[in-house]
Amino acid sequence: MPTALITGVTGQDGSYLAEFMLGLGYQVIGMVRRASVVRLDRLEAIQDRVILAQGDLLDQVCLVRILQEYEPDEIYNLAAQSFVPTSWHQPILTGEVTALGVTRMLEAIRTVRPSARFYQASSSEMFGKVREVPQKETTPFYPRSPYGAAKVYGHWMTVNYRESYGLHATSGILFNHGSPRRGLEFVERKISLGVASIKLGLADKLPLGNLEARRDMGFAGDYARAMWLMLQQDEPDDYVVATGETHSVREMCDIAFSHAGLDYQDYVVRDERFFRPAEVDLLVGDPSKAGRVLGWEPQITFTELMHMMVDADLELLRSDERVPDVTEMTTLRR
Ligand code: NAP
Ligand code: GDD
Numbered sequence: 001m002p003t004a005l006i007t008g009v010t011g012q013d014g015s016y017l018a019e020f021m022l023g024l025g026y027q028v029i030g031m032v033r034r035a036s037v038v039r040l041d042r043l044e045a046i047q048d049r050v051i052l053a054q055g056d057l058l059d060q061v062c063l064v065r066i067l068q069e070y071e072p073d074e075i076y077n078l079a080a081q082s083f084v085p086t087s088w089h090q091p092i093l094t095g096e097v098t099a100l101g102v103t104r105m106l107e108a109i110r111t112v113r114p115s116a117r118f119y120q121a122s123s124s125e126m127f128g129k130v131r132e133v134p135q136k137e138t139t140p141f142y143p144r145s146p147y148g149a150a151k152v153y154g155h156w157m158t159v160n161y162r163e164s165y166g167l168h169a170t171s172g173i174l175f176n177h178g179s180p181r182r183g184l185e186f187v188e189r190k191i192s193l194g195v196a197s198i199k200l201g202l203a204d205k206l207p208l209g210n211l212e213a214r215r216d217m218g219f220a221g222d223y224a225r226a227m228w229l230m231l232q233q234d235e236p237d238d239y240v241v242a243t244g245e246t247h248s249v250r251e252m253c254d255i256a257f258s259h260a261g262l263d264y265q266d267y268v269v270r271d272e273r274f275f276r277p278a279e280v281d282l283l284v285g286d287p288s289k290a291g292r293v294l295g296w297e298p299q300i301t302f303t304e305l306m307h308m309m310v311d312a313d314l315e316l317l318r319s320d321e322r323v324p325d326v327t328e329m330t331t332l333r334r
Pocket of ligand 1: 033
């Protein structure tokens, strides 16, 4: 039975990847950082089958120890400070985790477990102020936030450890992907939860920032499958994973509110606090290499994703679950 280590297993992608790999018969080790209350909500269905190992990307020693103890065959580095606005509030922490954390893991692999295959969760945010449309593996990077800059560093360190030390190190350049397990502050989840709250009479407006930003957005479950496929290739490489379509935040609102029988124009209000000091206006990926080499293509469309998320949030709120409003914690003073 092959063993996989997943950092960020408590996150959206980590939970989908762990489920997928357990289904393939892997032994899954999930790295979880110490907290006064550990939240394993996203792992509810599989918690008894994932082996949890305490660790943190900030701590080199624990990474070495985990690799020595579990001897993983595949390592998926999904852990990161992943919310773009927080990266302006906490640029140094973002650099420590999202950038240097990658080097800590690569160094641990190089010294302890060089035969392991490594996946780095790179991001379309690296393209930032885009140099080319659509963006592909060879498109130059122009990051627009501390998060984007940290991901560029992690990406290039992955390429360098591949070329310098011969590690099987792969970088997946994933475009936006959501799901009912998406963090509450990301825009598609903020919208689906907003629609559900308004529909059930729990709110009467939804404050948002830039409605004209465009994203290439797929379903997280499809993207987890792409990560695994990348590490099954004989040679490590870089891959763009995307749908090839782009949709504005305004379109997201239109589709989500319409699904609940509402008109977004009656509820969405402009709130300056959700605008960013530098915006990524347009992302649209060219996933043809992933299709050609990995045989990967997305199964869930953008509209299906938005409907799935609204339905899930209606069910969540109907079940009387308390959902904390975290979306205002990272608003930016201008
Ligand atoms: P997420 O839901 O925010 O999950 C992030 C995970 O990282 C959580 O498990 C978190 O643990 C963990 N983490 C944070 N700091 C850590 C540290 N210092 N040490 C160890 N673990 C730490 O993110 P996601 O959406 O699943 O994304 C997964 C990865 O893909 C991230 O690297 C993200 O930047 C990247 N990415 C995401 C997208 C997207 O659209 N979703 C697109 C491109 C790339 P806690 O639960 O303890 O907070
Ligand atoms: N979060 C948020 N909240 N975004 C808003 C809002 C709002 O109220 N109003 C408009 N937006 C716009 C943002 O300005 C941005 O252009 C777009 O919605 C998407 O924002 P996010 O959902 O926060 O995601 P992101 O694109 O910045 O980053 C996500 O995708 C990256 C891949 O491109 C994250 O998942 C990153 O971790 C990931 O790397």
